[in-house]
Amino acid sequence: MSLYARQLNINDLERSLAVETAAFPPAEAATREKVIEYRLTVCPEICIGLFLRAGASLPSPIPQDIPFVEASISSDDVLLAHVISTKTTNKPVKDEDMDYPRNWKEDPQGDYAVGHKKNGRTIALHALAVAPDYQRAGLGKAIMRVYIERTKSLNAADRISILTYDRLVPYYQRLGFEHYGKSESEYAGVAWHDLSYILSSSV
Numbered sequence: 238m239s240l241y242a243r244q245l246n247i248n249d250l251e252r253s254l255a256v257e258t259a260a261f262p263p264a265e266a267a268t269r270e271k272v273i274e275y276r277l278t279v280c281p282e283i284c285i286g287l288f289l290r291a292g293a294s295l296p297s298p299i300p301q302d303i304p305f306v307e308a309s310i311s312s313d314d315v316l317l318a319h320v321i322s323t324k325t326t327n328k329p330v331k332d333e334d335m336d337y338p339r340n341w342k343e344d345p346q347g348d349y350a351v352g353h354k355k356n357g358r359t360i361a362l363h364a365l366a367v368a369p370d371y372q373r374a375g376l377g378k379a380i381m382r383v384y385i386e387r388t389k390s391l392n393a394a395d396r397i398s399i400l401t402y403d404r405l406v407p408y409y410q411r412l413g414f415e416h417y418g419k420s421e422s423e424y425a426g427v428a429w430h431d432l433s434y435i436l437s438s439s440v
Contacts, residue, residue, distance in 0.1 A: 239293035324357035
């Protein structure tokens with residue numbers, strides 16, 4: 238087992254920050270406090286990482302069934318990719334979902350006007366990031382397959398919603414996401430598109 242996935246936690250802060258900042262332009266990458274620290278503290282159960290065992294080579298092709306483990310195997314393992322999310326009561330991702338409460342450390346599990354909504358039934362997927370050295374190897378699709386199956390097994394939400402660029406709409410459609418057109422979000426000044434992966438047949 239050279240590749241595995243597991244839930245992220247606050248101990249993964251530095252590794253996740255390194256992947257995030259390398260994978261996205263500065264205006265779109267999550268800041269240390271905003272995304273990485275805040276989201277890994279308040280809702281780590283919906284954030285996962287894809288790891289390569291220390292000293293192992295990346296398998297080719299990438300296996301279809303990557304195991305999900307419940308605990309860290311080794312601190313020396315390499316974080317190849319991550320999915321970082323919050324929950325929202327909205328169906329598409331809105332600007333308030335992208336934000337975070339500035340005073341969250343006073344009460345990490347409190348209810349705030351922006352950021353994570355623990356009773357929401359939509360997962361707002363903020364970051365699917367793959368470390369640049371490992372891009373174009375199918376790891377984004379691999380971690381998303383694990384993430385979707387993990388979310389289904391937890392019955393954690395009715396849908397996974399995402400904002401993405403026009404050029405990436407077909408990529409997410411191939412993963413099973415439905416495209417709902419241009420988004421109202423103005424985050425980072427980008428023309429975003431709304432997509433959702435429906436998890437529950439009742440919605």
